Amino acid sequence: MDVEIVINNAGIMRMKMAFDRDLIDALADELRINTFGLMRMAQAFAPIRQKNGGGAPVQINSVASVRASAAFATYCVSKAASYSITQSLKDQLADQGTLVVSVYPGPTQSDMGTATGFRQIAVPAGEVASTVCGAIDARAFHAWVGQFAELVSESYSVFSQTVVEGDMAAIRDKAFL
Numbered sequence: 001m002d003v004e005i006v007i008n009n010a011g012i013m014r015m016k017m018a019f020d021r022d023l024i025d026a027l028a029d030e031l032r033i034n035t036f037g038l039m040r041m042a043q044a045f046a047p048i049r050q051k052n053g054g055g056a057p058v059q060i061n062s063v064a065s066v067r068a069s070a071a072f073a074t075y076c077v078s079k080a081a082s083y084s085i086t087q088s089l090k091d092q093l094a095d096q097g098t099l100v101v102s103v104y105p106g107p108t109q110s111d112m113g114t115a116t117g118f119r120q121i122a123v124p125a126g127e128v129a130s131t132v133c134g135a136i137d138a139r140a141f142h143a144w145v146g147q148f149a150e151l152v153s154e155s156y157s158v159f160s161q162t163v164v165e166g167d168m169a170a171i172r173d174k175a176f177l
């Protein structure tokens, strides 16, 4: 059996702020789906990837992975955590030729997008799909969807290119000079 592209899209958002009483319960739910869900998917497909090499697991992260918002604080925690494990997967799977793609939609037209209240700037869900295809073709790790996300990426790209996608061994060596 072979599986080349797996898109981990499932996600939930609880609109919880930092002082809401049920904050911890909301975060537990979001971690279970948004973060542990990614880990379970990665583990489920690991044997196939190891056997066949290559492939492209795609993780739908979010602008909320790199910039938290007060209105949905716990969701941002879960998306930052999923971004973190996505980076670990990228590094761990690189030697077997597996391309990991981390996708950052801004507000998107969906039930979740409507709940955030950003409807006016929400992009059609099809833009997420075309960005994913473009990122796989370009063998890119970071993929930003929509103008809002692209504006965030302009400021984030120096860090992401030099640190997240950069050569950590070279940075470590420099620190020891």
Ligand SMILES: NC(=O)c1ccc[n+]([C@@H]2O[C@H](COP(=O)([O-])OP(=O)(O)OC[C@H]3O[C@@H](n4cnc5c(N)ncnc54)[C@H](OP(=O)(O)O)[C@@H]3O)[C@@H](O)[C@H]2O)c1
Binding pocket: 008, 009, 010, 011, 012, 033, 060, 061, 062, 063, 104, 105, 106, 107, 108, 109, 110, 111, 112, 113, 114, 116
């Ligand atoms: N909308 C945005 O503005 C936005 C922005 C950035 C990132 N994202 C991310 O984009 C992804 C898709 O979200 P969306 O906007 O399409 O949200 P949505 O309209 O609320 O849809 C969520 C999707 O996740 C599925 N899902 C939720 N819990 C699941 C579970 N336990 N097992 C399997 N499937 C489950 C739902 O399936 P059912 O319909 O069967 O419940 C649904 O297909 C999520 O990862 C979200 O965090 C969304």
